[in-house]
Amino acid sequence: MKILITSGGTTEKIDSVRGITNHSTGKLGKIIAETFLRNGHQVSLVTTENAVKPETNLNLSIYKISNVASLMETLEPLVKSHDVLIHSMAVSDYTPVYMTDFENLKNTQDLDTLLHEKNTESKISSNSDYQVLFLKKTPKLISLVKDWNPMIQLIGFKLLVDVCKDQLISVARASLSKNQAAYILANDLNQIKGNQHKAYLVSATEALTLETKDQIADAIYQKVSNND
């Protein structure tokens, strides 16, 4: 099987020196990739500069991306040519539009006009005490996957912070049907520490409880290969 995995976190540039980063080490995606490689599958890993990566392997292709735009461009043709997408990457949900002084905001009559401004300077500099950054929603990549390839088996990820098990599972179920995913791996940032990585692998009919990154990788591997 041809397995496509995303890992790491995207960065949306504010200017040429600053960006908004979704923090993700890439560790889980690396372990999932290694699990499929160990079992003789071909793996394409779409990841970021700072994410940890598996060692070189004849069956492994690595594609580096930085922001949501480059992720979309890289992923579309890959989705079309793979059997499974395991989308563990932390993707930015907003991207910078315009940054300006707070004073400028206060002096603007029609605030909507600021959404159409652009910074022309390469490095936004300012002496003002407060600045305001306008951000725009990025396209929801996971919702496009089945349009690109209706046959692909999609495993999505949902990271929440400090919620109960019921909420995790209900958010996962909503994402499952909305994005036509086979499974959603739902996890809570507060329950990821060192070796511990509590998660629920949620389908329409079950919710498997997992405790470590290795268990998560094994469970995803089992589900994907049983479906084959």
Place this chain on the structure above:
Amino acid sequence: MKILITSGGTTEKIDSVRGITNHSTGKLGKIIAETFLRNGHQVSLVTTENAVKPETNLNLSIYKISNVASLMETLEPLVKSHDVLIHSMAVSDYTPVYMTDFENLKNTQDLDTLLHEKNTESKISSNSDYQVLFLKKTPKLISLVKDWNPMIQLIGFKLLVDVCKDQLISVARASLSKNQAAYILANDLNQIKGNQHKAYLVSATEALTLETKDQIADAIYQKVSNND
């Protein structure tokens, strides 16, 4: 001599999963540290998780920081106990205060009140098309160095983007006197590519032109050891 070097770029958290990062690989700081180590000096390197670092060395201590607050806390005692500070780290100039929907901004009468709001949720989530992030200036760390230790020899860094040589040198001279630095290394992002790293090592009386990271490290080493 006891040499203190900073490298990498700080990240200011927006919430528990997102942050604003000043992009810096840490390569230049690493080469400067290696140059001093090779010449028998004791080096303390204050750096970030993602920055590249020199190999383990008995004369090298590494301190990891994340944001401006942790940098300040780590740096103050170190500045007091070192002879030289080479401050090559890309330090965030603004830190997030509050993030809200654009609609909420439009419905707020007195915009100043938004500067005193705080996000209570761990992961800011929103379905709105646009969001607004308020940012506050961080303390200018370099201006505190001489207060902490009037005897320390300070080498500061100035990174600009797409400016002419005269402007680079005049900005460096302004920083030199404002922060009581011995030297400012002024460089332009557009002139840093692969092996090339054009820079000017600026003092009150001279401006040395340098072309690579090795040349920069050697020039700083020469100036610092001649001053000894």
